Amino acid sequence: MHDSEQLLRLLRTEMPYGKYKGTPIADLPGNYLNWFAREGFPPGDLGRLLALMHEIDHNGLQDLLKPLRASRRDA
Template identity: 70%
Template sequence: MNPEDLQKLVTLKMPFGKHQGVLIADLPGNYLNWFAREGFPKGEIGRLLALMQEIDHNGLKPLLDPLRGPSRGPSR
């Protein structure tokens, strides 16, 4: 993991699926856990989803709050 990956979590949107258009950092935990069970996609998006699943699973979502723009509030 590198710092650029953390920034991507709060800026890139899910490009497909049920939650298309949602920031990766805002994806629900059950969706991330589904990928963990079924398999993450190949490439960068899969790597970022796996990272976000680990962050969510370990209760570390608030660590992403400082990386969000001023118009975004803290994560739920």
């Protein structure tokens, strides 16, 4: 899977449970992502996406998602 596909999945995949159920992973707050980083990411694909979003958020790289968000609105 290409990196751009992974980034698109952050916008398309919603948190399946918890306080932020239904929220796209790309829109989860940093403190929630930090909690997962401390406590452990869930196994599988969801954990990989949460870990990726944590890295993006932690390193201030949210601008990587802006062009993808714009292209989704235009579609």
